[in-house]
Amino acid sequence: MLHRLPVGVKLAGLAAACTVLLLLRSPWAMAVAVGVVVLLFAVARVGVAAAWAQVRPVRWFAVALFGMQLVFADLPSAVLVTSRVVLAVALAGLVTLTTRTSAMMTALERGLSPLRRVGVDPFRLSLLLSLTIRSVPVIADLAARVREAQRARGVEWSMRAFAVPLVVGALRHADALGEALSARGLDD
Amino acid sequence: MHQFRVLRTYDVARVAVFAALIAALGLPGALNVFGSAVPITLQTLGVMLAGAILGSWRGALAVAVLLALVAVGLPLLAGGRGGLGAFALPSVGFLLGWLPGAALTGWIVERGGHSPSFVRLLVACLAGGIGAVYLVGVPMWAVVGGITLGQAALQTAFFLPGDLAKAVLATIVARGTQRAYPDAVPAVHYDRLRAGKED
Numbered sequence: 191m192l193h194r195l196p197v198g199v200k201l202a203g204l205a206a207a208c209t210v211l212l213l214l215r216s217p218w219a220m221a222v223a224v225g226v227v228v229l230l231f232a233v234a235r236v237g238v239a240a241a242w243a244q245v246r247p248v249r250w251f252a253v254a255l256f257g258m259q260l261v262f263a264d265l266p267s268a269v270l271v272t273s274r275v276v277l278a279v280a281l282a283g284l285v286t287l288t289t290r291t292s293a294m295m296t297a298l299e300r301g302l303s304p305l306r307r308v309g310v311d312p313f314r315l316s317l318l319l320s321l322t323i324r325s326v327p328v329i330a331d332l333a334a335r336v337r338e339a340q341r342a343r344g345v346e347w348s349m350r351a352f353a354v355p356l357v358v359g360a361l362r363h364a365d366a367l368g369e370a371l372s373a374r375g376l377d378d
Numbered sequence: 379m380h381q382f383r384v385l386r387t388y389d390v391a392r393v394a395v396f397a398a399l400i401a402a403l404g405l406p407g408a409l410n411v412f413g414s415a416v417p418i419t420l421q422t423l424g425v426m427l428a429g430a431i432l433g434s435w436r437g438a439l440a441v442a443v444l445l446a447l448v449a450v451g452l453p454l455l456a457g458g459r460g461g462l463g464a465f466a467l468p469s470v471g472f473l474l475g476w477l478p479g480a481a482l483t484g485w486i487v488e489r490g491g492h493s494p495s496f497v498r499l500l501v502a503c504l505a506g507g508i509g510a511v512y513l514v515g516v517p518m519w520a521v522v523g524g525i526t527l528g529q530a531a532l533q534t535a536f537f538l539p540g541d542l543a544k545a546v547l548a549t550i551v552a553r554g555t556q557r558a559y560p561d562a563v564p565a566v567h568y569d570r571l572r573a574g575k576e577d
Contacts, residue, residue, distance in 0.1 A: 204462065244463055251468065255523055262525070271524035278466040286451045286461030294450040310385075318390050322443050325398030326454065333402050349547055354554040357427060360399050361392070361555070361562055368391035376387045 192234035192288040197297040200285050207281050211274050217266050220273050227277050227284075234288050244283025245276060252276055295319065317376075321367070332359050386571065389436055396432055396440040397447070400424030404456030419456035422541065425476045426507040426548035429483025430499060431555065433564030437480035445473060471518025475511035482506035487552075488564045499552050503545040508538075 192200070214220050231241050252272050259268035299319075303312050336355045345351040385393075403420040429437035444454060453460035455473075464473065483506030490498040512534060520530035556562045561570060 208466070244461075247459065247463070248467060255468075258529075259524060262529075267524075274524075275466075275468060275522065279463050282462035282466040286463060289451070291451045298446055298450055314385055314390060318385075318394055318443060319447065321390065321394035322397040322447060323452070325395050326401050329395065329398045329402040330405055333405070350550055350554060353423070353547070353551040354558065357399070357431070357551060357555045358559050358562075360395050361431070361559055364392045364395035365388065365561070367395070368386075368388035371387040371391060376390075 192230070192284070195288075197289055197293050200289060201297070204281055204285050208278050211278055214270070214274070217269050220270055223277060224273060227280055230284060231280075234284060236284065236287055240287060241280070241283075244287065245280050248276060248279050325363075328363065329356075329360055332356060332363070385439075388571065392432055393436055393440045393443060396424070396428045396437070397443040400428060400440065400444050401454040404454065420544070421456050422476070422479075422507055422511065423544050423548050423551070425480050425511075426483050426503045426545065427552055427555075429480035429485075429506050430487045430494075430502060430548065430552040431562045431564070432484065433488050433567070434481045434484030436564075437484040438477050441476045441480045445476070448473075468519050468522040469515070470522065472511060472515035474518070475514030478510040478514065479506045482510045484564060490565070492563060492565050492569075494556070494563065496549065496553055500546070500549040503548045503552070504542075507545050507548060508541050 211223065214223060252275065255275065256268050256272045259271050299312065299316050302310075302315055305315070306312055333352075333356055336352055336359065339355070340346055340348070340351050343351070400421050403424040425437075425441055428440045431437075432440060448454050448460045448464055449462055451461045455464055464470070483502045486502035486505060487494050487499060490502075494502075516530050516534050517527065519525075519534065520527045523530065552562075560566050
């Protein structure tokens with residue numbers, strides 16, 4: 191059900207929810223918030239494993255934060271501050287889980303289209319975004335090749351022997367790409 | 379002024395490739411502290427290089443493109459993280475700080491003319507990659523984590539040795555790149571673009 195909601199509604203909802211979380215002052219209100227978030231995950235039919243994967247990155251931070259709040263403040267504020275962070279992460283994760291990347295991209299391009307008025311060409315912007323996505327595997331591949339060359343030269347542990355050829359290679363690739371795009375008349 | 383407003387095709391390609399480079403530098407695997415609340419990665423190295431080589435606003439644009447793609451859900455941050463959750467973490471300020479970080483690094487390098495000195499590059503990387511990033515990261519860490527500014531600064535100090543090492547590395551790499559490929563100096567690139575327009 192959550193999957194079908196328009197992206198804009200979900201993002202606005204996320205922003206509103208995070209603001210509400212910041213305003214909650216009593217542990218009881220926070221308990222209700224926890225219930226609501228659990229309910230949302232259930233409605234979206236997100237499994238326990240997938241839900242845990244969203245919150246997992248903050249688990250140690252949450253423990254450290256809780257301990258610190260306990261030392262410097264009291265138990266209620268420790269509960270409040272820790273659950274606020276965990277819930278915000280969980281909600282953001284829920285939006286990401288229930289939205290296709292392509293739908294988010296469309297929303298992003300639509301959101302940026304008012305920039306047209308300050309001279310930003312929407313076509314150029316979406317070209318920039320898609321070129322970046324395309325370039326990630328190209329640069330990762332380049333990095334792997336530089337690593338191999340490094341091994342062959344016996345300078346495996348030199349960061350300089352890795353990064354300089356990588357950056358020069360990336361720039362060469364970028365400028366060749368720019369030339370190819372320009373040759374196709376993109377600057378006209 | 380004109381050249382700063384219009385994003386030419388050459389720049390689209392450069393910005394896209396540098397955004398991808400920052401993403402690729404996160405691939406070797408991140409060393410995590412506090413359960414990845416604030417990961418130590420080579421990605422900040424990429425941010426400093428983007429500023430030092432592309433110049434201020436193109437460098438910041440490369441960072442903005444990367445962050446936008448992360449927000450949209452692509453796993454481009456170190457350790458394959460991505461999605462809006464990355465911006466709900468207490469470390470969000472250290473990500474957003476990349477924007478002024480790349481811009482400041484680029485601004486200082488741009489003022490170095492056609493052959494920025496080693497010292498200038500080092501100052502640029504320290505000011506942008508550490509100064510500007512911490513200036514945004516530490517207060518947000520304090521606000522989201524619910525701790526005092528002093529406590530946040532103390533915890534961040536733990537990352538300072540690693541970040542200093544990365545700033546020095548970024549300087550060495552930027553210097554090496556600009557020697558091997560003169561067009562990697564922002565001022566040289568601008569001149570070439572201007573000359574190209576007159577043809």
